[in-house]
Structures are given as structure tokens and as C-alpha cells.
Amino acid sequence: MQSLKVIATFGRHLLLEEASGAAMLARPRGRNLEIVCGDWVRCEQSGDGENLAVEVLPRERVLRRSNARGRPEALLANLTQLAPILAPLPKPDPFIIDRYLAAAASAGIGALLVMNKCDLPLPDSLHADLEGWRAAGYEVLQVSAHDADSLALLRQQLAGQTTALVGQSGVGKSSLIRALARAGDEAQIGELMRQEEGRHTTTAARLFECLTGGHIMDSPGVRDFAPAIDDLRPPGLGFVEVQALAAQCRFLDCRHMQEPQCAVRAAVEDGRLDARRYESYRRLRRLYENLWALRPQSEQARQLI
Ligand SMILES: Nc1nc2c(ncn2[C@@H]2O[C@H](COP(=O)(O)OP(=O)(O)OP(=O)(O)O)[C@@H](O)[C@H]2O)c(=O)[nH]1
Ligand SMILES: [Mg+2]
Ligand SMILES: [Zn+2]
Structure with missing residues (x-):
């Protein structure tokens, strides 16, 4: 039985990549x-010829x-790098970005922040947020999907x-x-989008090959994101500078x-730790404790303090 790569998931449907490169x-x-984009699966054929x-x-x-319900749920598998994207518009929520960064650090996944739409003016508050991430050690790339030259560093x-x-x-x-994936893949991007109030909204996670080597995954937009509490490790809960x-x-x-x-609060007081990042840590800490408290007693022993 051969193993196949899951290149898209939509509802209970999967798109798998055959050895020939064709999709199935x-x-x-x-x-x-529980199967997510990026997984490898083994397949069988059912009696009526369906691939299972x-x-x-x-x-x-x-x-x-x-x-x-506060339970862990896989979103994407076998990624090596997570790139939270933000832009001047829609209004960014830096706390969502922080929680993605915490999830990546906790799962051993690298992180790269990408500030898109840099052809639009950057609000002052966003400048301060970018400095907070850079101070924590994250690389922030400023790009525009509409300007191919701005994407050179990202491609690398x-x-x-x-x-x-x-x-x-x-x-x-x-x-x-669309600007980074191989041209042949581009036509398929539209298939997994829905027209919503005149906008294209991605409805499925999807894996593409990059023009310059490597793979890249698209995913549906979110209103919020909370990391699985089972993955977060004190004393930093994935906040790398708090951990240090x-x-x-x-x-x-x-x-x-x-x-x-x-030492963490002392660093906030004398300006060595970004106050907004610390506030974000506090929110995640409260969420972490509240969600663990909802778990049955038998599971609470697994919580790391
Ligand atoms: N000015 C400007 N507009 C951009 C840029 N990149 C994307 N847009 C526009 O932003 C809008 C949303 O872009 P999408 O690529 O659909 O955004 P998305 O993150 O995939 O959204 P979801 O699929 O809903 O999660 C579109 O109208 C794009 O044309 C950019 O670099 N500059
Ligand atoms: Mg999209
Ligand atoms: Zn402390």
C-alpha cells in the first residue's frame, strides 16, 4: 500500500497527490x-471504487x-515554517499573531512574520508592534503581493x-x-475559493509547490486562534523572550x-520586554489555566505548571 500526500482538505473530502504528480x-x-493538509496517508479502494x-x-x-470545547485539533501537518501574515488592512490583531508564534515555538516549527500590502501606509501602532516582534527575535519581512520585486527575500x-x-x-x-506558487498550480487556487460579497475567500487548506523550491500552504482566514493547551510549555508558553x-x-x-x-515583570518595568507582548503572554496564561480547569480531573495531572 503506497503512502500519498494530502494536498488539500475540504469538508470530508481530501485531495491526494499521486506519485505521478496528479491529484486524486x-x-x-x-x-x-483526523486528516489535515500536509499529512501522509495510506489508501485503499472501497468496493465501489472510491479511494479511502x-x-x-x-x-x-x-x-x-x-x-x-478547549480540545486539541490539528490544522496543518508536516510544516517546517509558519508565516503569520498581517497587513495595514484589515485592522491587524497583534494578539492573534502572538498566539500563532507561541503555537509554532511550542511545536518546533520555525516562524517568519510577513507584513503584506506594504504599498499601503503603515499605522503608527503597527510600527510599535513590529518593533516588539523584532525585539523578541522574530524576523519581519515587508512585502506586497502586488510587487514581485518585494518578494525576493521571502522567496529565499x-x-x-x-x-x-x-x-x-x-x-x-x-x-x-498566487505570486509564489508554480504557475501550473495557479488555476487550482480558484477552485477552492468562494465568492463572498464580491470577495474571494479561501475555504480549504491547500499545499502548493513554490516557484523557487519548497512548498507553501494556503489556509482559510481566521477571526481568532488559540493554540492547543496540551502543546504549550511553561515557563514561557511559547513566548520565546519570556522563556529566556x-x-x-x-x-x-x-x-x-x-x-x-x-525577572519577566522586572524586564517589562525597565523596558527590556515589550509591554504589549507581555500583556499578550498574560492573556494566553489565563486562557491556558481556564481551559485546563475545564478538563476532567483525570487529565489535569498532565498540565505542566
Ligand atoms: N494594496 C494591496 N492589496 C492587496 C495586496 N495583497 C492582497 N491584496 C488585496 O487584498 C484582498 C484580499 O486578498 P486575499 O489574497 O484574498 O486575502 P486572504 O488572506 O487569502 O483572505 P482569506 O482567503 O479570506 O483568508 C484582495 O482584494 C487583494 O487584491 C497587496 O500587497 N497590496
Ligand atoms: Mg485566501
Ligand atoms: Zn517570572
Whole structure:
């Protein structure tokens, strides 16, 4: 039985890539099989000739979110790099970006911030946010999907990687994919979009080959994103600069909320740690604790303090 790569998922349908490069439709066998874009699956044919994915091969890395019930849910598999996209319009929510960055760090996935639509004026508040991310050690690329020259650095960063573009609806993920994916793939991008109030909105995650090597994943826009709490590790919960400071906190299990002699809070007070990033950490810490509290007692032992 050969293994095939999942290049798109829409509802209960899967698009698999055959060895020849051709795409093949399939569906998961059974309700309990969680299959996402980027997975490798083994397939069988049913009696009536339908392709059934019967097994998901172990994933190297996976991006997971907390669903409405606070349970982990896989979104994208086998990516090596997560690229949260933001733009001057629609109005950016930096807290969503921070939670994507935390999820990536927690899952061993690299992160690259992409500020799209740099042909539009940048609001002052966004300048400050970009500085906060750069201070934390993240690279921020400023590009425009409508200006091929601005994409040169981004192309370099995609080579040899599987990069997923994520973020709010309308920031330009699909426009970037159109500029970065191999031309032959372009026609298929439209198939997975829905016309909504005159706008194209992506409805399915989809994997493409980049022009310059590597792979790139498109994904539907989000209103919010919460990482799977099972993946977050104290003392930083995926906030890399909090993690680095935590070794100097007085208590090993410091939550960096009210504890005395907390190196993280001290760094906020003297300006070494971006205050907005710290506020974002606090929000994630509260979410982390609230969601764990909803879990049955038997599972709570798994929570790391
Ligand atoms: N000015 C400007 N507009 C852009 C740029 N990139 C994309 N847009 C526009 O932004 C709008 C939304 O772009 P999409 O690529 O559909 O955004 P998306 O992130 O894929 O949105 P969802 O699929 O809903 O998540 C379109 O009207 C694009 O033409 C850019 O660099 N500059
Ligand atoms: Mg899109
Ligand atoms: Zn602390």
C-alpha cells in the first residue's frame, strides 16, 4: 500500500497527490480519522471504487489549535515554517499573531512574520508592534503581493521549507500564494475559493509547490486562534523572550503574573520586554489555566505548571 500526500482538505473530502504528480480525490474511512493538509496517508479502494484514506502516518510536526470545547485539533501537518501574515488592512490583531508564534515555538516549527500590502501606509501602532516582534527575535519581512520585486527575500526564505501562511481573512495569503506558487498550480487556487460579497475567500487548506523550491500552504482566514493547551510549555508558553528571562525568576514555577522577584515583570518595568507582548503572554496564561480547569480531573495531572 503506497503512502500519498494530502494536498488539500475540504469538508470530508481530501485531495491526494499521486506519485505521478496528479491529484486524486479520496475521503477518510471512518469519523475518527483526523486528516489535515500536509499529512501522509495510506489508501485503499472501497468496493465501489472510491479511494479511502485508512491510516495517517506519524507527523513530524503539527500545528494544533484549541477548538470551541478547549480540545486539541490539528490544522496543518508536516510544516517546517509558519508565516503569520498581517497587513495595514484589515485592522491587524497583534494578539492573534502572538498566539500563532507561541503555537509554532511550542511545536518546533520555525516562524517568519510577513507584513503584506506594504504599498499601503503603515499605522503608527503597527510600527510599535513590529518593533516588539523584532525585539523578541522574530524576523519581519515587508512585502506586497502586488510587487514581485518585494518578494525576493521571502522567496529565499521559502526554499527548502514547507511554509504555511496563516492569519486574518483578507490580509493577502492567497494573493501571496498566487505570486509564489508554480504557475501550473495557479488555476487550482480558484477552485477552492468562494465568492463572498464580491470577495474571494479561501475555504480549504491547500499545499502548493513554490516557484523557487519548497512548498507553501494556503489556509482559510481566521477571526481568532488559540493554540492547543496540551502543546504549550511553561515557563514561557511559547513566548520565546519570556522563556529566556524565566531562568532568572525567583521561583522555578513562576507564572510571571503576580509572583515576587519575577525577572519577566522586572524586564517589562525597565523596558527590556515589550509591554504589549507581555500583556499578550498574560492573556494566553489565563486562557491556558481556564481551559485546563475545564478538563476532567483525570487529565489535569498532565498540565505542566
Ligand atoms: N494594496 C494591496 N492589496 C492587496 C495586496 N495583497 C492582497 N491584496 C488585496 O487584498 C484582498 C484580499 O486578498 P486575499 O489574497 O484574498 O486575502 P486572504 O488572506 O487569502 O483572505 P482569506 O482567503 O479570506 O483568508 C484582495 O482584494 C487583494 O487584491 C497587496 O500587497 N497590496
Ligand atoms: Mg485566501
Ligand atoms: Zn517570572
